[in-house]
Amino acid sequence: MNIHFDEIIDGFRFTGLAELEPAEPATDIDPAWPAIVTVYALHVDGSHKDFMEIINPAIIQRIETMLSEDV
Numbered sequence: 016m017n018i019h020f021d022e023i024i025d026g027f028r029f030t031g032l033a034e035l036e037p038a039e040p041a042t043d044i045d046p047a048w049p050a051i052v053t054v055y056a057l058h059v060d061g062s063h064k065d066f067m068e069i070i071n072p073a074i075i076q077r078i079e080t081m082l083s084e085d086v
Contacts, residue, residue: 020054022078029074031057033082052082 016035021028033054041047054075057066067075 018052018082020078020082022081024074024077028060029057029078030061031055031078033079035082035086038086050083050086052079052086054078054082 016037018033018035019030020033021030023029031054033052036051036053038050039045039048055067057070057075057078058064059066059070
């Protein structure tokens with residue numbers, strides 16, 4: 016499932032799209048899996064340029080963590 020996000024981190028507004036793989040409960044055979052969020056489009060302060068290739072990966076991980084906590 017694709018989700019749109021809008022987060023403010025250190026005074027910068029990050030918007031973009033992420034893919035959400037929902038959590039799966041444990042079964043008799045398989046363990047439980049947490050929700051997984053993967054950011055695949057990232058824009059800063061309303062620009063039209065995609066910042067995925069040039070932004071610090073720690074910021075992307077922080078956004079993914081924030082989004083997974085909201086699920």
